[in-house]
Amino acid sequence: MTWMKFAVWLFGFYTLYYAAIIFWDQLRSKRAHTQQDKHELTFVEDIEPIRSHIEESAANDTGSSIASSGGVSLKQMFNLAREEVIEYTRAVSF
Template sequence: MNWIKFTIWLSAIYGSYYGLLISWDFLGSAKSKNIEERNELTFVETETPVRLQSGTDDAGPARLESPIVSSGGVRIKQMFSLAQQEAIEFTRAVSFS
């Protein structure tokens, strides 16, 4: 058996398998169309929209304080200086292997 015959046989097997699956699906969908009672899931929106006021008071907008100063990337020299200042929190060991 050469490669061309093998490819033809393999294509025929795949084609017949997927053809059988597609025909099985069409036969199954034809049977389900005859059922009068269908179970359908519906959602009803009972909430009413509410317009929110902006967060500005007489004193100005309310701000949340965060301990994060910067979330951007740093260069390697900056990282070593941050490590010397103990500004980096280590959560696990770093593996270089």
């Protein structure tokens, strides 16, 4: 038996195997639709909005040196390192 024949037979067995599983699953799902007892899982969360303290803290700004906090792209990070805006502990190759 050559490798090509082996591969073809293996592909054929896998195809038949998965076709049989799909057929069996379809057959079972048709039987499940005929039953009257259907279960549906639902989740309900009662979420109430809360007032954010960000506006209040922005009004009480004490002149912090932080311009913004959040994610930056890699290019922006290198630009910030070049301008010595951020503190880094190892050498960064530009």
